[in-house]
Amino acid sequence: MNVKILETATKSEIKSQIYLVTKNKSKLPSLNEGWRFNFSKHSKTKDYETYILTTDKTPEIIEGCLIIDTKSPHQVYMAFVEVAPHNRGDEKRYERVAGCLIAFACRQSFINDKEGCLAFDVLEEKKENETKLMTLYSKRYNAVRLDTSTTMIILPEGSEKLINEFLN
């Protein structure tokens, strides 16, 4: 689907696409390219759907990657989401990549009749980083924490807001 991300340097909107990867999964990002997750490997898991975000200007460069499982009975599970190493930190090339991918996962939840519910886990080596990340997901992406676990869920209202903010 068509989305728009922001070029950090110019603050201009960049036309981009999120699309399902069905071929050449081996060419997806892996750990030795500076990514935290091995998308190349995990994309081959049964029931996983892999999506990538690329700009229209440079379709050969992956800006972000998402793997979801739509087979859970009541919600879509976001197994992996990550922005490219060059889109992290103060020097990031593009903004809104993660937001677009998470909102896209929420939209897939509505489409799959899961009422927009999106579950995912937040795990970091250091507990303090985990808490920081959970706070970010809660504030920025409307996620709620399940008890005291590492699992967070975006519920229908929050999902709809994200879709309106990032995809419309």
Add this chain to the structure above:
Amino acid sequence: MKNIEILPKDIWNDDKLNKINEFVRKHSDNQPKERKIRNKLLSIQYKLEDYIERDDIKENEILDILDFVKLYLKVFDITKKDLAKYFGMRDSNLHKYLTGKRKLNPEVVLKISSFSRTKPEYWYRVQVKNEIVKLKKEDRKEYDKYDYEKLLSI
């Protein structure tokens, strides 16, 4: 620094899935009726948007306006006949518009759009998309001669 990847199997198990299912189910049951309807309407709207955006639809994958309207009828638990009456039309007349046998007009489009809370242009776009898909590829080649470059080279 060496990357240590966390795998779903490290965190995912049946107990956790059951907890999430229970939480989501409870939340779903406690939603107001309006919200439940909204969730279903959004699901149809996004399917409709994806259909319009797809440019690889084959003839055997064509969905009529009726196919989408049927999804709305299911949500509201009404029949096409009920909808026709609501729109102040005969069922047979509405059927022709919804199956592409009759071209949409602004009045019908605005009624469908208001009923489904979707943009009016969506319905025109479904109609146009289906017409173009039905026009076989070979037939479409007939129109290549109208390319402006050919005009400039005359």
